[in-house]
Amino acid sequence: MNESAPLIVVVDDDPSVRTGLCRLLRSAGRRVQSFISAEEFMASDSLFQACCLLLDLRLPGLTGTELQKELKRRGLTTPIVFITGHGDIATGVQAMKDGAVDFLQKPIDDKDLLLAVDRALERDRHRKSVDQKKTVIQGRLATLTPAENAALRWMITGQLNKQIARNLGVKEKTIRVHRGRVLHKMDARSVAELVLMAHTVNINPPEDPKE
Amino acid sequence: MNRSWFVRIALVVALWMGGGVQAAPPVKRVLLLFSHHRLNPTNLAVHQAFQSRLSERFPGQVEQDTENIDITNAKDPLYENELFEFLKNKYASRKPDAIVAVTPVSYKFARKNRKEFFPNVPLVGCLVRPEDLGGSADPSVISAFTHKKNLEAMLRLMPRLRTVYIVGGDRSSIESSFLGSIQRDAETFKERVAFRYLVNVPPEELNREAAHFPADSAVYYYFMGSDRNGMSHIPRDVLAGLARSANAPVFSGVTDSFMGAGVVGGYMVPLDDVGRLAADIVIDLLGDQGGGRAPVSQSVPSVPIFDARQIRRWGFSEDALPPGSRILFRPPSFWDEYRAEVFAVVFLIIMQGGLILFLWVELKRRQKAEHRLKDTQREVMESRTALAHATRVSTLGALATTIAHEINQPLSGILSNAQAALRFIDSGKANPDEMRAIFTDIVKDDQRAAGVIRRVRALVKKGPPMATTVSVNDVVEEVLDFMKSDLRAHHVRPAVLLAPGLPTVIADPVQLQQVFLNLILNGIEAMNGKTVPKRVLTIETGRDGSEVWAAVRDRGDGIATEKLKSVFEPFSTTKPNGLGLGLSVCVTIVTAHGGRIWAEPNLGGGAVFHVALPIQRRS
Structure with a gap:
């Protein structure tokens, strides 16, 4: 088994379901690890390595949804696919609203399972790439001077240099210099690209004193 | 006023007393x-x-x-x-x-x-x-005495009469005058019968002779006051002796004082009439109260009087008696003589008959009632079985999700395993050990699903209760196994403390399962509002004397002391959509098994339901 392949974690207390799912995923060439309870999973290293969680809603002790909340609280955004039994649809829908990728009703068809798992892995990959971008942008942000930073916050609102200068109480010429430096340091070709970068790292425009 | 009253009363009393003395x-x-x-x-x-x-x-x-x-x-x-x-x-x-x-x-x-x-x-x-x-x-x-009429009457009664023995005396003037008139009257009949005279014959001799009178004879006795030996006799006694000895019927005339002495009868002067008429004459003579009638002679004729017993003894026909005959000593008919007894006997027979009828009817009614009772018992048994079945089915309804889950799990495993096998084969990576493991798991899962279905079917099966040897521990374990996912879904942790080596009981295992199913379901429900760590359901078994007991202990809100009994009554429910039949069916089942079921408050909160069943006797 390819050690670099994304890890799929199955948590189900029922041995039939658990071994069946694991075997099916392995037969599709996936790397799988299984746990019989949420507690056991949280105590393991896989908590941080999992790229996808296959979670039974009914678990002894901590239930599937409770584990979902607990992970969120810890800032772990591992995509979750819930496995539900018969009649647990309401709980599954709630879990979806709370950010689950999918919920599958047992017995689970292999195509549905692999589709859901792939989507989860895709989201994980996307999540991981967003994280990478953030790191780059934040590195660039760190090179800005406080004045350039302030200018950036006004630039992403789309205001002209004259307006920004008035807002900050400096000369229009000074702002023109800042604009050139910010675009250069942030490696942005346009203000539009700068707005996207700011959005990625959650930088908000300043409060307009006039408004 | 008072005084004048007293005087008046005294006067009245004096006058009345004086009058009384005067009237004597x-x-x-x-x-x-x-x-x-x-x-x-x-x-x-x-x-x-x-x-x-x-x-x-x-x-x-x-x-x-x-x-x-x-x-x-x-x-x-x-x-x-x-x-x-x-x-x-x-x-x-x-x-x-x-x-x-x-x-x-x-x-x-x-x-x-x-x-x-x-x-x-x-x-x-x-x-x-x-x-x-x-x-x-x-x-x-x-x-007036008549002998002729007597002879006529004798001939009428005895058409074949050949000889008439005339018996009497002639030593007094009356006797001789009677004898004379008889002899005169006999002349009229001499063509038909022969007359023999036995006059003044002493009674002993008379009686001896009378015993051997020829056939078709009769005796006519007028009377004899003394015999030829000068021995005086009471004429009636002579007649009585003669009638006793004679082999022929004895007739007589004169007075009715002879009646009852064995004489058949004849024209006789009724002495009652004679005495009464004599008294009437004396009354008239004595005057004062007699009404002043002039006393006149009265005549008393001879009337035909006969003795019914003698008529029957000699085989005479009553139709042949002279018209207007008085018949004395008619033997009282059975009715006359035993009227009271007949009434009593009839009454008794009626009462007895009534009593017998009553008892018979009562017996029939009792038999009918017994039949009805048996029918009712059977119906009760049937409806009890039906009720137990119905509540079992409804319990299963409540467990439907659990049951579906129980079946879904192995199905899910089977599907995954089968599809995994297909993929291994398709990808050419199928290795025999892996495939063996897959198929082993599939078989195991299939058996697991079949087991669930078997248990459900056992509970749903409608049939008469059966009695077999049952281990209470096995029943409890079976039910716990059946309900484990339900327990898990409600986050209830079962604490099972089964005493080892318990004796068996005689029971219907399905019905017993139903009891524990109900008790465990109730326990789960009782702890619904409690925090998860508190949700512990303790199931214990043990032995106490001649009983095996099981206790289901929850940590819910418990049952109010005054409701510990009423929870077992039908339709008493605390659940919003419960029928309230579960516990009452438990009572029915346990009671039918000769056991007891009761509830107690649990120490430290909650309730305990106890079931005690009699231990199977070793035969």
Whole structure:
């Protein structure tokens, strides 16, 4: 088994379901690890390595949804696919609203399972790439001077240099210099690209004193 | 006012008392003269009728003297004179107001001596013949005797009569006059029957002869006061002896005093009438209260009187009796004699019959009631079974999600395993160990699903309860296994403390499962609002004396003490959509198994439900 392949974690207390799912995923060439309870999973290293969680809603002790909340609280955004039994649809829908990728009703068809798992892995990959971008942008942000930073916050609102200068109480010429430096340091070709970068790292425009 | 009242009352009382004394009538005296012996039945009969009639009229106001002059047997004139003197002296100071002389003999004696004896005292002849009066105007009771009619009656009763024995005496004037008139009357019948005379024959001799009378004979007895030996007899006694000895029927005439002495009957003067008429004459004579009627002679004819017993004894037909015959001694019919007894017996039979009928009806009713009871018991049994079944099914309804889950799990495993196998094969990576493991798991899962279905079917199965040897621990474990996902879904942790080596009980395993299913479901529900760590359901078993017990202990809110009993009643429910039948069905089942079920508060919160079942006896 390819050690670099994304890890799929199955948590189900029922041995039939658990071994069946694991075997099916392995037969599709996936790397799988299984746990019989949420507690056991949280105590393991896989908590941080999992790229996808296959979670039974009914678990002894901590239930599937409770584990979902607990992970969120810890800032772990591992995509979750819930496995539900018969009649647990309401709980599954709630879990979806709370950010689950999918919920599958047992017995689970292999195509549905692999589709859901792939989507989860895709989201994980996307999540991981967003994280990478953030790191780059934040590195660039760190090179800005406080004045350039302030200018950036006004630039992403789309205001002209004259307006920004008035807002900050400096000369229009000074702002023109800042604009050139910010675009250069942030490696942005346009203000539009700068707005996207700011959005990625959650930088908000300043409060307009006039408004 | 008071005083005048007192005076008036005193006056009334005085007048009334004075009047009472004045009204007392003077005492009258009657002298009865009898010619025969004191105990002669004729005397007695006449005297009795006379006396009863007289006292009816003058109660306690007439004094009676009786004299039995007995001159029939003593024909000595000297005796008659001395008797006369004796009577004269005896009644000198107590003069009678009337004299009644019974029979011609005493009448003749009285008439002969009346002038010297009691002049002006009225004399009444009694039982006298017209010729005895001899032209006297004495008011008398005159009797006519007939022998001819008697002979006719005998011939009518006995058409084949050949010989008639005439029995009597001729030593007194009456006897001889009777004999004479019989002999005259016999002349009329001499063509048809032969007459034989046995006159003055002593009774012993008479009786001996009478025992050997020829066939088709009859006896006609007038009377005999003394035999040829001078021995005097009471005529009725002679008749009685003769009738006892004779081999032929004995008829008689004269007076009815002979009736009952064995005589068939005949034309006779009824002495009751004689005595009564004599008394009537005396009443008229005594005047004061008599209404002043002039006393006249009365005549008493002979009437046909017969003895029913003798008629039957000799086989005579009652139709042949003279018209208007009085028949005495008719043996009282069974009805007359035993009327009361018949009533009593009939009453008893009716009562007994009624009682028997009542008991029979009661028996039938009881049998019917027993049948009905059996039917009802069977119906109760059936409906109990049906109810148990219905509640089991509804319990299963509540468990539907759990059951579906229980089946879904292995199905899910089977599907995944099968699809994994397909993928291994398709990708050419199928290795035998992997495939073996896959198929082993598939078989295991299939068996697991089948097991769930089997248990459900056992609970749903409708059938009569069966009794087998059951281990309570096995039943509890089976139910816990069945319900484990339900327990898990409700985050209830079962704490199972089963005593090892418990004796078995006789029970229906499905029904027993139902009991624990209900108790465990109730326990789970009771702890719904509790925090997860508190949700512990303890199931214990053990043995106590002759019982195996099981306890289901929850940590819910518990049951109020006053409701510990009523929770077992039907339709008592605390659940919003519960029927309230679960526990009542548990009671029904456990009771039917001879066991007990009860609830107690759990120490530290919650409730405990106990089930105790009798241990199976070793046979």
